[in-house]
Amino acid sequence: MKKTAFSRRSLLASIFGLALAGMIRPDIAHAEDFKMGLLVPGSVSEEGWNRIGYNALKGVEDQLGAKISYVELQQNPASFEKAFRDYASQGYKVILGHGFEFQDAALEVALDYPDTYFLISSSSIHEGNVIGLNTDTSQPFYLMGVIAAKMGQKAGLVGGMEIPPIQQAFAGFKNGAKSVNPDFPISEAYIGNFTDTTAAKEAALSMISQGADFVVPNASGATVGGYQAISESGPDVRSFSIFSDFTEVAPNNILGLYVADYAQGVVEVVRSIHDGTPPTQNVVFGLKDPKVISFTFRDDGPVSVPEDIRAEVKAISDKIAAGEIKTDAQ
Incomplete structure (x- = not known):
């Protein structure tokens, strides 16, 4: 026992000495x-x-x-x-x-x-x-809503579950669109989970069949189903990638990317x-944190956002970042 205790004390002393020496x-x-x-x-x-x-x-x-x-x-x-x-x-x-x-x-x-x-x-x-x-995803979604109302005829929003962060994002989209056209039509649906890609795809296809030409899915893992529906519906249906780049899924439909370096x-x-x-x-x-939130336009697709709309969106983005526009008001 004495030898063991001595060995432990020696080991501790050695470690302490190494620490003092910077090793x-x-x-x-x-x-x-x-x-x-x-x-x-x-x-x-x-x-x-x-x-x-x-x-x-x-x-x-x-x-x-x-x-x-x-x-x-x-x-x-x-x-x-x-x-x-x-x-x-x-x-x-x-x-x-x-x-x-x-x-x-x-x-x-x-x-x-x-x-x-x-x-x-x-x-x-x-x-x-x-x-x-x-x-605050309502902020970049507000910009998407502005673009949808300026470039499209009707929008569709496909959510996973009806929880605050997704509701906030969709509120931002709707507020952005209504700031351009108070009567701009927007349909909204939730699939009730974050994994069923088939349900997300079917919800998006249903909206497109009813005239939506700007569709944004927001359903975590199921989101890809929404982009599949958008892609299969042809280049006249447009969207933005959210969180990750889904351009490969819908190469002819994505106008740009919202990426949060969360x-x-x-x-x-x-x-x-x-x-x-x-x-x-x-x-x-939020948009005041450019290292975290990025909202960019795409230039290599068959359809792009015109320069005059881009300039207007940039001015709106600056006002949001400065706190001059509240994007998530219900």
């Missing part, structure tokens, strides 16, 4: 203790929302040296709570629930793990160690937690 960096040791988990409502192999969450996790690993883990889940609140508890009980400092649907489970679990930060995507909450990270935004929030200065309120990314 073991304290920041590296700290980084190895910092762990982040991710909960996604589907597969990270799919382009779109789930992949964005995974990219955020990898960004934290690459830039902060954190240990990371993720779990793919179905739409089951009980599994959400279990996954949060599993990570928190294993000492994970940060857990990102990638979607508004994770909020209730996080609030329940957070009470038992006050030293863990629960980040919730697409949420406006801030209660203790539960912090919402919300990209991943880097998450990295910066996690960095603040890592450094001991966590956010004191919910985080909202």
